Amino acid sequence: MAVAILAVLGAAATPAGAAPQVPCYFIFGDSLVDSGNNNFIVSMARANYPPYGIDFAGGPSGRFSNGLTTVDVLAKLLGFEDFIPPFAGASSQQLLSGVNFASAAAGIREETGQQLGGRISFRGQVENYQSAVQELVSILGDEDSAATHLSKCIFTVGMGSNDYLNNYFMPAFYNTGSRYTPEQYAESLTADYSKLLQVMYRYGARKVALIGVGQVGCSPNELAQRSADGVTCVEGINSAIRIFNRRLVGLVDQFNRLPGAHFTYVDVYGIFDDILRSPGAHGLRVTNAGCCGVGRNNGQVTCLPFQMPCANRHEYLFWDAFHPTEAANVLVGQRTYSARLASDVHPFDIRTLARL
Numbered sequence: 626m627a628v629a630i631l632a633v634l635g636a637a638a639t640p641a642g643a644a645p646q647v648p649c650y651f652i653f654g655d656s657l658v659d660s661g662n663n664n665f666i667v668s669m670a671r672a673n674y675p676p677y678g679i680d681f682a683g684g685p686s687g688r689f690s691n692g693l694t695t696v697d698v699l700a701k702l703l704g705f706e707d708f709i710p711p712f713a714g715a716s717s718q719q720l721l722s723g724v725n726f727a728s729a730a731a732g733i734r735e736e737t738g739q740q741l742g743g744r745i746s747f748r749g750q751v752e753n754y755q756s757a758v759q760e761l762v763s764i765l766g767d768e769d770s771a772a773t774h775l776s777k778c779i780f781t782v783g784m785g786s787n788d789y790l791n792n793y794f795m796p797a798f799y800n801t802g803s804r805y806t807p808e809q810y811a812e813s814l815t816a817d818y819s820k821l822l823q824v825m826y827r828y829g830a831r832k833v834a835l836i837g838v839g840q841v842g843c844s845p846n847e848l849a850q851r852s853a854d855g856v857t858c859v860e861g862i863n864s865a866i867r868i869f870n871r872r873l874v875g876l877v878d879q880f881n882r883l884p885g886a887h888f889t890y891v892d893v894y895g896i897f898d899d900i901l902r903s904p905g906a907h908g909l910r911v912t913n914a915g916c917c918g919v920g921r922n923n924g925q926v927t928c929l930p931f932q933m934p935c936a937n938r939h940e941y942l943f944w945d946a947f948h949p950t951e952a953a954n955v956l957v958g959q960r961t962y963s964a965r966l967a968s969d970v971h972p973f974d975i976r977t978l979a980r981l
């Protein structure tokens with residue numbers, strides 16, 4: 626499956642043999658885009674076992690899907706020949722074309738996801754980026770050369786899902802839900818996010834896409850726990866996320882006042898909403914259950930090692946209790962790269978960002 630999709634994506638974006646549209650692509654995020662960093666960490670948030678990767682050319686890699694993630698799709702659409710490698714184990718040479726810093730269970734807040742064990746928080750990911758920049762300075766000879774190189778790179782940053790899923794809406798482990806109203810929590814998260822994005826900017830990041838938080842309240846896990854009919858999305862969670870996403874739009878506008886900055890926001894929430902309204906038109910049939918998993922909606926426990934997943938994965942929106950299938954990731958990745966609706970992005974899509 627992945628091979629056929631890659632051929633189509635590559636052909637659609639960049640002619641064979643042509644250089645990528647940008648020289649480098651750096652990725653920050655959580656399990657939606659982790660490509661193996663957590664394989665090297667003592668953590669329950671790992672996906673380096675079957676059936677994860679059942680449709681991925683190399684088998685289980687640490688990606689939390691049956692196949693490609695959204696950033697794999699973006700890398701191909703941007704014309705990269707290979708996927709962007711995880712920072713863990715990347716060579717100095719690979720740093721030149723970008724690495725993936727994402728870590729499953731990570732959040733903007735330092736404590737987010739701690740009940741799952743080790744993870745690299747957004748702060749930790751930014752610190753890893755800072756050390757990568759120092760390495761680039763020594764490879765390229767001086768800071769000016771590194772700054773010029775980095776100013777052409779694409780950066781995608783997708784944080785916040787776990788700050789809701791594995792913090793605010795998990796009162797058994799965290800008290801943020803009783804300490805903050807949804808508005809206060811979104812404000813606090815955005816302030817922390819902004820500080821670390823400023824560090825990235827100071828260290829050369831100029832073309833930055835902030836990936837909004839999706840509809841966590843529609844994931845099989847939340848439907849299993851909190852939805853009476855197992856179909857109706859959990860509005861209490863989704864409404865809190867909409868408040869955070871609105872603040873991200875403001876953050877983008879703020880950063881775009883800085884010299885040379887080209888920040889944009891990708892409305893994954895809205896893209897998911899569009900897919901959920903007409904799944905059939907997007908080739909999907911099952912939107913409220915994982916293709917693999919255990920319990921109600923296949924959402925109470927995530928895919929067990931060597932569990933047999935559903936056969937018709939291309940018709941499922943969700944692969945497991947939390948994460949989309951390759952089919953869904955391709956839909957989201959394509960619209961992130963080239964917006965289908967004006968509301969998909971603010972102010973521009975990744976294809977436009979690459980040209981700036």
